[in-house]
Amino acid sequence: MARPRAFDTDLALERAMELFWRQGYGATPLPQLTARLGIGSGSLYAAFGSKDDLYAQALQRYCEGLVADLEKQMDVAPDVRTALRRVLLTLAAADVSDPERGCLLVNAATERAAHDSTVEQVRSTMAAVESVLTGVLERARERGDLSAAHSPVELARFLTTFIQGLHVMGSARADRPFLESAVSTALKVLD
Template sequence: MARPRAFDTDLAVERAMSLFWTKGYHGTPLPLLTARLGIGSGSLYAAFGSKDGLYARALEHYCAGLVADVARRMGSGTDIRTALRTLLLALVTDDLADPERGCLLVNAATERAAHEGTVARVRAAMAAVEAVLTGALEHARERGELAPGRSPVELARFLVTFIQGLHVMGNARADRGFLENAVSGALRVLD
């Protein structure tokens, strides 16, 4: 009979996410991971299968939070320009607060581009963000807030790509004025 787990797996995933986010997958050796989580390697393997399994859970946790945040901001009830501006400027603020950390999604896509599971999770998260943005843009079109002929899907895909570019520019230490100007330019695609 297996012993019950002596640690909180959700808390372990949260802590691992923070560590992977700061140090990357390859910069997080197993001894550091187990020390920060306060568990032995046997417990890690029993709960998550491997370091890779824990990374996958941490990335899924991050992605779920990201999609929920975008959905919350886009469902705020304000007009589409205000909602998008608020979302994009919040991302700028977050990136400027900790430029070395950046976005875990961007970090995962670049560090583990050859890992099929990671790439699939990143693509799924981007597709989920795209779906949220597409829905918000479709509602905006119904309310007459979009220029005629503007495709909500094309706009959402542009915005998903732009968001990732914002994160990269934040990592590159672009200043707030530069990033706010880029946000203003991006919002003109709605015209």
Template sequence: MARPREFDTDVAVEQAMRLFWRQGYHSTPVPQLTELLGIGSGSLYAAFGSKDGLYAQALKRYCDDLVAALDRDVRAGSDIRTVLRGILIAMVTTDAVDRQRGCLLVNATTERATHDGTAEQAHATMTAMESVLTGALDRARGRGELGSEHNTAELARFFITFIQGLHVMGQARVDRTFLEFAVTGALKALD
């Protein structure tokens, strides 16, 4: 008979996510994970199958949170330009506070670009972000904030690409003023 699990897997995924986010997948050895989580390697493998399984759950948690936050933020405001500017400037600010950490999704896709599970998670997240942004842009068009000539799916893809680029530029320690001007330029796509 199997022993009952003696740790909270949700807490473990959250803690592992923060460690992977700070150090990356390859720089995070299993002994460091087990020490952080306060479990033995057998418990880690029983709960998650492998380090890769734990990473997959941690990345999914991050991505789910990212999409939920984006959805919450675009629904919180009224004018699409104000909402998107607020979201983009908040990203610039957050990245400036901790330039080394950056965005876990960007980090994962650059570190593990050839890993099928990581690529699939990145694609699913970008698709979900596209849906959220397309919906927000459609609602904005319905309120008269966007002209009918705009393809909202194309605009959503542009902003998703721009967001990922902002994260990369933040990690590259690009000057905040430069990034704020870039945000202003990106928002002109809504004109």
């Protein structure tokens, strides 16, 4: 009979996500990972599989939270422009306040581009972000808040790409005025 786990796997996964987010996969050695999680390597392997498996689960958690947060933020504003401005400025502020952390999705795409499972997770999350934005833009067009001449899909693809570029510029230490100016210019595509 297997012994019950003596640790909270959800908390351990959260801690692993934070460590991978801050340091990256390659710069996070197994001893540091197990120390941060407060478990031995045997427990890590039993609970999560390999370090790669733990990374994949941590990235999945991040991606699910990112998409859920985007959906929530887009639904609380009175109109699409206000919602997008708020989302983009919030992302810019987070990047300015902690540029070394950046976006785990961007970090994963750049650090683990040779790993098919990571690339697929990034691609799938980008598709989910695009889908959320497309839905919001379609509803805005139906309400007359967005010109019928605009393609919600094309705008969503542009904005999905812009968001990732915003994260990269934040990591490159672009200052707040620079990022705010870029957001203002990007939002002109809705005019």
